[in-house]
Amino acid sequence: MREPALRVFAGEYNESTHILKGGGEKVPSYVISPLGAKINRLFIVGVLTDIENVAQEGEMWRAHISDPTGIYTIYAGRYQPEAANFLSQTETPSYVAVAGKARVYEPEEGVVFVSVRPEMIKEVDASLRDYWIMETCRHTYKRMEAMREAMKMNPPSVYKLKELGYPSFMAEGVVEALSAYKDVDIDHYQFLIREALSHFASGKIEYVKELGEAEKKILEIVKKCEGEEGALWDEIVDSGEKEGVERNLVEEALTSLMDKGMVYEPILGKLKTA
């Protein structure tokens, strides 16, 4: 069977710390997300924010893809020639679609970094990105529902979840996540979906014009303050206020710039133009 490409927001994927290792040769491994996505393969559409050749010698490209909830890290080397080739000649920011395998790096016990190894990467347009956000919201919501059902069961049962109509994949992941993660904070993911969905909410569009003006100003400010390391959040807010952009709007503008991939967060609390 071909592993399905799961739709999981970066905000959820990056919080995964549980790995289900496949025994034997042909048994695949899975990253189990806190909300029970059983991930071997992922499908992502987001904004490519930066690309870097991180190999000592030869080629190993690291790139970041941003969605409304966080940032995926992808790696492509000589075993992914098409993806590596794409990354070596693509401009940022741009919208990309990636289908790839979940990768895990455990530098020490209990520390888990997840990334994606692309099998396919392709430049796309904004409408496909929006469609992906919608789809991913739908899938996340479904997992959230399944998780709530499973929490009511004693003990949580894959079989009973399947009887309720959840796909076996989802049922297995949810039960595995429940036993692996002590507390699954469902509300957190509800927040995640809401953030992502507010992207389409009505009213947003009128606001966008005003925001557009602010964005231009803020982008200039970030460029001015960023230096090598990036600009401090507070510094940007202060400078913004000096130029007559109200604090709330500065923050909105920054979030929006990050959504668009024009600004990203290389280190927590610091911002850089892409």
Added chain:
Amino acid sequence: MNEEMDSVVDEIVRAVGKEVSVEEVKKNLKKFIEYGVPVDQAKRAVIQKYGGKGVIPSSNKKKLGDVEPYDKRLSLLGKIAAVEEREVEVKGEKRKIFRGLVGDETAVLPFTAWKDFGFGKGDVVKIKNASAGEWGGQPRLNFSEWTEVEKTDESIDLIKRKAQRYSVIDLKPGLSNVEVKAKILTMEERDVSVEGKNKKVYSGIMGDETGKIRYTSWADFGIKEGDVVEISGAYTKSWRGAPQIVFNENAKVEKLDEALLVENIGTEKIPIHKVVEAGGGVDLSIEGVVIEIQKGSGIIYRCPKCNRAIREGVCVIDGEVDGILDLRIKAVIDDGTGAVNAIFGRDATEKLIEKNLQDYEKMTEKSGEEAVEKDMEDLLIAHPVHVTGNALSDDYGVTVIVQNAEVIHPEIKEEGEELLAKVEALK
């Protein structure tokens, strides 16, 4: 077998109630077993050896109706409703196993016994340390070497095994006692010879709003095309890479006066995991994103004799031939619940991408064959598509032979607001 042994070891460790090495317990237990000591006595002996009281902790006592797949250490009381001997090959060795049904007043479940427990039909038995697997979405009991079976005089009234009601889309191979309500869409009558006797078989396609399926009837129930029928006591199997429903004179077929099923047969969009789980199907309607355009897509040449795709004028079967120009796409469609291969023939391809073979011939002349594949990727990768067709399964997974396809442009703003309202309501 090891899992059951582990659960016995578990019991011993818990009964001993102090730190003991699991490995050592296992070794000890194995030794007793090798000496031919029955499992429950061996268990007691090992517990005593460690100074435990020999009290066996309570196991997982259940009514059959409460058994779930992957239950372990089950303690059951049931009546053997049927049992038959089978020979199977396990790792190249022939083994005798026993298959049958065991029931109580709550359920009747299928079982597999991996050794001869000496029970027969009608026996009421106490079963200890059984486990359950899953088959066709139903629990199936396993009686292993580690299972203990004891006959008793108790009497049990079996629940009448009710036929299970399915929608057509949920029918996958290997189900029995199936009940389904569907419309007969096509029917063919054939004469076959079974054990030297002539018999008529009726086969075709039937469907409900969720999907369509091939059927075969081994008896004449007087049904015709267009009839809406309720069938109970049918079974399903895999036939030519897709599920099929079969019924014979043991089944009940009732003609219904319902016009209800006449509209919308099999037009409902199906999540892809269902197609994968069923292992194929007829005239399906699915939606997903194209995540891969596979090699062999674009302009191809076919052998004029066998219609296979050929390479550089050579057919693997017919040797050097004058190939016939054709256009196709081989793609992977994935909706996040499952993935299928999809093969688009020339018609479906031309309609899907709004370009025809001539356009692509020109493109090839100008920019080479790779330009065609690249163009197909640009037009399809990451795009949601709606596809209808028949699906077959083989070693490589499920493949949809596409009849009709289109790129869809979903109205996401509305859907987004709907979902947002649902999320807000959770508060």
